[in-house]
Structure formats: C-alpha cells, structure tokens
Amino acid sequence: xxxxxxxxxxxxxxxxxxxxxxxxxxxxxxxxxxxxxxxxxxxxxxxxxxxxxxxxxxxxxxxxxxxxxxxxxxxxxxxxxxxxxxxxxxxxxxxxxxxxxxxxxxxxxxxxxxxxxxxxxxxxxxxxxxxxxxxxxxxxxxxxxxxxxxxxxxxxxxxxxxxxxxxxxxxxxxxxxxxxxxxxxxxxxxxxxxxxxxxxxxxxxxxxxxxxxxxxx
Numbered sequence: 614x615x616x617x618x619x620x621x622x623x624x625x626x627x628x629x630x631x632x633x634x635x636x637x638x639x640x641x642x643x644x645x646x647x648x649x650x651x652x653x654x655x656x657x658x659x660x661x662x663x664x665x666x667x668x669x670x671x672x673x674x675x676x677x678x679x680x681x682x683x684x685x686x687x688x689x690x691x692x693x694x695x696x697x698x699x700x701x702x703x704x705x706x707x708x709x710x711x712x713x714x715x716x717x718x719x720x721x722x723x724x725x726x727x728x729x730x731x732x733x734x735x736x737x738x739x740x741x742x743x744x745x746x747x748x749x750x751x752x753x754x755x756x757x758x759x760x761x762x763x764x765x766x767x768x769x770x771x772x773x774x775x776x777x778x779x780x781x782x783x784x785x786x787x788x789x790x791x792x793x794x795x796x797x798x799x800x801x802x803x804x805x806x807x808x809x810x811x812x813x814x815x816x817x818x819x820x821x822x823x824x825x826x827x828x829x830x
Contacts, residue, residue: 630761630776630778630801633761633762633763633776635748635762636671636672636748636749636750636751636761637672638670638671638672638673639671639672665788666788666790667783667786667788667790668749668758668760668786668790669749669752669758669783670749670752671749671750671751671752672748672749673748673749674746674747674748674749674790675746675747675748675749675758675760675781675786675790675791675792676744676745676746676747676789676790676791676792677744677745677746677747677760677762677777677791677792677793677794677797678744678791678792678793678794679741679742679743679744679745679775679777679794679802680742680793680794680795681739681740681741681742681794681795681802682739682740682741683737683738683739683740684737684738685735685736685737685738686734686735686736686737687734687735687736688732688733688734688735689731689732689733689734690731690732690733691729691730691731691732692729692730692731693727693728693729693730694726694727694728694729695726695727695728696724696725696726696727697723697724697725697726698722698723698724699722699723699724700721700722701720701721701722701723702720703717703720741802741804743775744791745762745763745764745775745777746762746764747760747761747762747763747777747778748760748761748762753780756783757780757781757782757783757798758780758781758782758783759778759779759780759781760777760778760779760780760781760797761776761777761778761779762776762777762778763775763776763777771806771807772806772807773804773805773806774803774804774805774806774807775802775803775804776801776802776803776804777794777797777800777801777802777803778800778801779794779797779798779799779800779801780797780798780799781796781797781798782796782798
C-alpha cells in the first residue's frame, strides 16, 4: 500500500529539473584568417548595427524580476441533524396479545438522534521580491525562449538559493533585457536553503512520520 501511494504521489508531482547550471552558447566556428587587403569589411568580424540587447540566442542572459504575491482564504461550515423514531406494536394471536403476566412481550420503541457540526478556515499569504539573471537554455520553434538559472547566497552558517525556470515570449522582454516573473509561462520558482538554520526549521523524522496522512495517531 505504501509503495502504491508513493507511485501515485510521483505521478501527480511535476518532473524536477536535475541540472540548473548555466547554459553556454554553442561554440562558433573559427573565423576566417584576416585578409590584409586594406578593406574595411573583414569576414568573421561583422557587427550587427540594428540589433538590440534583448536575449534571443541560446546562452544569452536575461533578468527575471520576481514579483510574486499570493493570497488565499477559504472557510467552510457544516451542520446536520437527523431524528429517527420507530414504534413496535405487540402482535395479536387468535385475538389475544402475547403477554407475560399482563406485560406485552414484543412491544417497544426505537429512537435515535444524530447531530454533526463542523467548521474550518484557512488563510495563506506569500510574497517574493527580487531579481535573478538566468540564461536562455533553448529557443523553441515558435520563437519563445525557455530560460532557467539559479542564485546561491552564503550567509554565516547557511546557504540560500533561488531557482527560476520558464518560457518567455520575446515581445514581453523589456528594453533593459528584463521580464517580470508573472509573464513566465510554466514557471518553476523555488526558494529554499541549506545549513543549520534550515535544519532547525524542519521537524524531525519521528514528527514527520506521525504527520503522514495514513498514520492512525
């Protein structure tokens, strides 16, 4: 049963990204030897005069502006009541009731009352602000860019990291080569850390076991 639950959980979760390293641009072919013929234009040293600084090739960098704010509030209330009553009359045989010293043997009454009241509420708020520069990992056939990257920061006894991946539409890239996070399609944003502080904020193995859904305690 535990193995089956594990397989179902694996099917429901998205595939994690194993490699978050920066994507390097493909190696360019070796330029032709410089021709010392006095000409202004030399093959292999051309410069595009009408291109902007926006990312468009594999290996180019783009700045993702993290503007993530979520607020969720839910509440529920349930109340039910059920009353049941049944009367059993003493049967009559040959015109006489079945009694014992004048007391009916099979006469009785059954009644039951059921009540249920339940209420619950949940409130969650998250906010993430900052900037992270990632690289273009793949240029899709329709021209969109799949970007990904990470940033690690070491502070005292812990290391914090933020990882971002998603699909960017070139038209959404600002002139300063940046894009807000809410314009990333299929975005994966992960913010966590390692070290003594992260371990202190995590329950122990025994506590996590008793918080599993299938435990009876």
